[in-house]
Amino acid sequence: MRGEKTVLYKNDQSPPARSVKMLMSLLGLNFIEQRDINPLFREQDTPEMRKKNPMRTIPFIDDGDFSLGDSHAICLYLLEKYGKPEHEYLYPKDIKKRATVNQRLFFDCGVVFQRLRAVMAPTYMGQMTEMPKEVIGGIRNAYGTLEAYLSESVYLADDVMTIADICTISTVSSLDGLHPVDGKRYPKLRQWLTNMYAKDFVKEENQQGCEDHVTYLFAAMELNKQQKSKL
Ligand SMILES: N[C@@H](CCC(=O)N[C@@H](CS)C(=O)NCC(=O)O)C(=O)O
Incomplete structure (x- = not known):
């Protein structure tokens, strides 16, 4: 029941x-x-x-x-x-703004998170010992698209924060721990991360979990390496 x-x-x-x-x-x-x-x-x-x-x-x-x-x-x-x-600013009523927010949400779900999953799944399954070039390439490709979105507006879908930023910061903060966003290559994305990391709700609800997630993934990769070297 x-x-x-x-x-x-x-x-x-x-x-x-x-x-x-x-x-x-x-x-x-x-x-x-x-x-x-x-x-x-x-x-x-x-x-x-x-x-x-x-x-x-x-x-x-x-x-x-x-x-x-x-x-x-x-x-x-x-x-x-x-x-x-x-x-209302989190999910604006204006249909073009709302459509942009929706697109960024789908982008996080269908692309950015999948790039993170490409690290998480094989690491948890004992297969990944370090991030291969093609996985890093996929992460950089996602950073490049986010950089392009952030060249249009201060936040991902608008000049004010929307729900798309809240959904994406959790994914990108873990990726940033695994493969840091290079501020020279992706200055807008680095600035967006700085803006988002400074918010109280991000500090309180994202920061520690993100640090633990990244630490766990690197520790699991190290363990996988040791197990493989014993075979
Ligand atoms: N698109 C989903 C992804 C959820 C997801 O894959 N969560 C992971 C944990 S971070 C999970 O539950 N994985 C278990 C599985 O894929 O079987 C969402 O945004 O909630």
């Missing part, structure tokens, strides 16, 4: 989970319960969890008679459900 409470299933190292936590902090949604799930132990695979979230990814939200996966969809749902008029 579904609980009556709204519950966010998350892990602080998970970039998309950090996006939802940042939005919740910005909107003041501290009544939403947060429960930890460890994807490395496949805790999202129990029959009860599968029913709520067939995608079997973190984060997902259980809102009584309704559940939803994917951080981008969850952020939009929470914003539409709880956002006040003063939050």
Whole structure:
């Protein structure tokens, strides 16, 4: 039976989970319960969890008679459900601005996060010992596209921060830890990171989880190297 409470299933190292936590902090949604799930132990695979979230990814939200996966969809749902008029800047009503925000959200989900996943999945599976050239090339290619977007506006979709920045900073901050954004090559992206890192909700809900995520990935790569050298 579904609980009556709204519950966010998350892990602080998970970039998309950090996006939802940042939005919740910005909107003041501290009544939403947060429960930890460890994807490395496949805790999202129990029959009860599968029913709520067939995608079997973190984060997902259980809102009584309704559940939803994917951080981008969850952020939009929470914003539409709880956002006040003063939050409209996060998801502007103007259809061209909104379309640009949507495109940046899809870009984070379909491209930037996939470049990070290309490091995470093989590292967690014991295969990756260091980041290969083609993986780094993919990350740089994503940095290049973000640099181009940021040449059009101060933030990713507008001159004010939108939900696209909140969803993307969690992914790019982990990538920045793995393969630092070079300020000479990507000055606008470096400046955007500086602006985003300075925000309280990013410091509180993203920083530590991001540092732990990057540390864990490098430690796992080192362990993979040692295991492979024993074979
Ligand atoms: N597009 C999804 C990606 C979610 C995702 O892949 N989360 C990772 C943790 S960072 C996960 O649950 N991985 C487990 C799996 O892929 O089976 C989102 O934005 O929520």
